[in-house]
Amino acid sequence: MILFILAFRNLFRHFRRTLTLLLTVAMGSGALFLFKGFNTGIMNQYKENTIHAKTGHGQLNTKGYMDEVYERPWQHWIKDADKIKTDLKTIPGVTHVFPRIDFYAVVTNGLLNVAAKGTGVDGTEEADFFWTINIVQGETLRAQKDGIILGVGMARALKVKPGDSLVLVSQTTAGRANAADVTVVGVYHTGNKDIDDSTFRIQRTLAADLLDTDKVEAIAIGLHDDDMWPNFAKAVKDKYPELDATPFAVIDKVYYQNAVDWLGQQFFVIQLIIIFIVTLGITNSFAFSVVERTAEIGNLRANGESAWDITALLMWEGLLIGLIGSIAGVFISYLFNVIVIPHGILMPPAPGLTRQFYVKIELLWSSALASGALGLGATLLATFIASYKRVRLPVGDALRHRS
Known part of the structure; x- marks a missing residue:
């Protein structure tokens, strides 16, 4: 306890030096805290975009469907989708079930034909869950029986806007040509050029009529929370052994999982830097501080204090500086985030995308504790490095030292 009291008093003996050390620690801890929040914000935005614009929390397919390429894939689609949909809603944690049909078709305005990939969805049910779809014209697909929403690149190529008519031409599962008239109700912009130039969505009933099928390719799932997926997958395996349950991170590995892995490694490297x-900064500051106090250290040694006692005193000082500086850094970073950048940071288009997006810095308690602990640990390490040799100088040399 006496060492703690002495260390606390020593902080006020040289206030400028203490303030410099506190600022160094605060800036380091605050930088770690903000960067971790930025990293978390990007990863969560990637996750939300994947779940609420594309795949849901995951999807069901027939056994092995995701791992194989079939000449006639519709022969391996899911039967009795509506019955399965009703059963799946009884599984704890399931909030939404979306049977889907993916298919290819030619979209024509009478003058220009565009080959594209379509998805048949239950518009009314999907509209509320898939809320991150960026509709730039018109509205999203809901109950419009013959409605279609399409990517902004395709809409530009076909020169259409909400209210215009198009024709879809495709093949049935039996190989016959089939067509359907649709009306544009909305245009979406994902920022991914490949998706914006060649995809569209229509009602599942219309897609089923177009392909002349009563099956669905996949069933997307919405849960209360993505942490509930393992329990859901186990329930599906027990109840429907003929189906595979695949989480969104596996379905969209290129967009989501690879990005998360890359950002995680990037954060680790920047954290080390x-x-x-x-x-280095604290070591340098503490080194000057210890050099200035060499005569004081010599007096303590002459009075019978051991090198370890003096090291312990300096370590207590480092502990207090690290603790106060880390807390201050985390708190200042929090205020900076709330006051200066409450809406996030506008980022340029990511690789493969064509639109800017905001990243909100998400500061978590776990990140605050980790950043504070790293700042404190760095301070203690720097204190030990700076003081180890100086406190072991011969007493005579230490007493003769002049700052």
Whole structure:
């Protein structure tokens, strides 16, 4: 306890030096905290975009369907989708069930034909769950029986807007040509050029009529929380062994999982750089501080204090500086985020995308604790490095030292 009291008093003996050390620690801890929040914000936005614009929390297919390429894939689609949909809603945690049909068709305005990939969906049910679809013209697909929403690139190529008519031409599962008249109700912009130029969505009933099938390719799932997926997958395996349950991170590995892995590794590297800079700065500051106090250290040694006692005193000082500085850094970073950038940071288009997006910095308690602990650890390490040799100088040399 006496060492703690002495260390606390020493902080006020050289206030400017203490303030410099506190600012160094605060800036390092705050930088780690903000960057972790930025990283978390990007990863959560990727996750939300994947879940609420594309795949849901995951989807069901027939056994092995995702791993194979079939000449006639519709022969391996899911039967009795509506019955399965009703059963799946009884599984704990399931909030939404979306049978879907993916198919290819030619979209024509009478003058220009565009080959595209379509998805047949239950518009009314999907509209509320898939809320991150970026509709730039018109509205999303809901109950419009013959409605179609399409990517902004395709709409531009076909020169259509909401209210215009198009014709879809496709093949039935029996190989016969079939066509359907549709009306544009909305245009979406994902930012991914491939998707915006060649995809559209229509009602599942219309897609089933167009392909002349009563099956669905996949059943997308919406859960209360993505952490509930393992329990859901186990329930599906027990109840429907002929189906595979695939989570969204596997379905959209290129967009989501690879991005998460890359960002995680990037954060680790930048975290090491920040810790190194903080440790170096604190070591330098503490080294000057200890050199200035060499005569004081000599007096303590002459009075019978051991090198370890003096090291412990300096470590207590480092602990207090690290603790106060880390807390201050985390708190200042939080205020900066709330006051200066409450709506996030506008980012340029990511690779493969064509539109800007906002990233909101998401600060978590776990990140605050981790950033504070790293700042404190770096301070203690720097204190030990700076003081280890100086406190072991011969007493005579230490007493003769002049700052």
